[in-house]
């Protein structure tokens with residue numbers, strides 16, 4: 001135990017806190033990110049929960065993470081165990097973290113199934129992108145699930161919980177039920193429709209803590225927009241966040257000014273960074289203040305010479321482009337409506353601007369994809385190579401299996417079996433390697449489990465629990481065996497209401 005205490009102490013010593021603490025220990029919450037500290041601390045939603053609980057004055061929050069090699073689950077702040085907390089909040093961005101959540105509960109000796117936890121406490125609440133896509137896998141486990149954007153609703157939930165004037169969980173649900181986004185666990189009440197909150201914050205959400213031990217080391221994250229103005233056939237951003245809202249440059253810059261001097265790297269968080277028409281002003285602020293301004297993958301629609309120049313000056317060395325397919329028709333069907341010709345010209349401009357490293361995101365197994373599409377993808381990348389004179393470029397391809405998500409145009413698309421997926425990958429990899437591209441594919445077992453969690457009803461948890469401490473491939477096998485005798489698929493009519 002002393003080892004974990006020491007580790008927590010060291011981690012906290014290296015953190016820079018970016019908000020004023022105002023705590024009340026009489027309402028002490030556990031805030032759990034069921035994955036490593038380094039991943040959780042790079043998550044804006046988790047940062048938001050921690051900051052809110054520790055700055056509002058009538059509550060406090062202690063962080064928990066899931067580290068595979070640690071047997072004891074203790075809070076970062078006071079090294080207390082999870083079972084000592086009356087209210088436990090889980091932040092769930094990725095479906096596979098459901099497995100860690102269950103492992104955490106078992107290690108902490110908390111009963112997994114909601115209907116067997118007959119006492120009022122602990123109250124278990126989960127939220128995040130994965131649950132908004134499909135909350136069903138945790139409906140037998142969690143008491144309440146929050147769907148959508150919690151920015152405005154979170155304080156209303158905490159106020160009601162803090163009052164402690166409810167007899168049982170059903171009584172608490174009756175007090176919470178008018179808050180957009182809240183749904184009860186199956187053991188409290190069965191629901192017929194989802195209730196997703198699409199309220200958006202007035203100001204951009206940003207990091208509450210920066211640390212050299214986060215995956216995004218010492219990086220200050222700030223939203224430049226919520227949601228996305230596009231609606232690609234495979235993408236669930238619209239379902240998760242609702243309408244696109246961009247934050248004015250003035251709002252983003254004023255946050256950066258307030259915390260000036262505490263970081264050198266900024267991560268601009270948005271599904272479509274360049275689509276904010278004030279993004280140039282934000283980049284200019286960064287350049288003038290010697291801040292590196294990082295972005296995630298970019299759409300190509302607005303990647304003109306001015307934006308390329310700004311991206312490079314702001315410290316971006318690799319241009320990450322999500323084109324989904326080298327086949328123009330399939331690319332258009334996926335929602336990325338940018339022609340081959342335009343991509344060639346963007347690459348040329350990018351090389352002329354000074355970029356030497358490129359990463360492309362591709363999806364394989366999209367509905368309707370044939371070997372002809374793969375051949376066209378190889379042809380596309382061959383022409384792309386030839387379209388630039390400089391040959392010493394780093395060209396990486398991240399190839400991801402198509403995973404159908406409820407609420408998207410392609411929600412009924414199937415997950416192609418892993419043998420077929422590997423065959424498709426090998427077709428691309430063999431030819432593209434010769435052209436100087438390096439190709440990586442996502443772990444297929446993890447991708448298929450993700451697909452099953454996103455598309456299954458609450459029964460999926462039974463086979464998962466059976467093999468909880470085994471590898472993903474064993475858990476996957478168990479789920480598929482279970483699915484032979486039980487109906488696991490969700491009703492899309494409910495999942496989309």
Ligand code: SF4
Pocket residue numbers: 228229230231232235236237271272299335
């Ligand atoms: S894939 Fe990207 S551009 Fe398309 S809808 Fe999703 S976030 Fe927007």
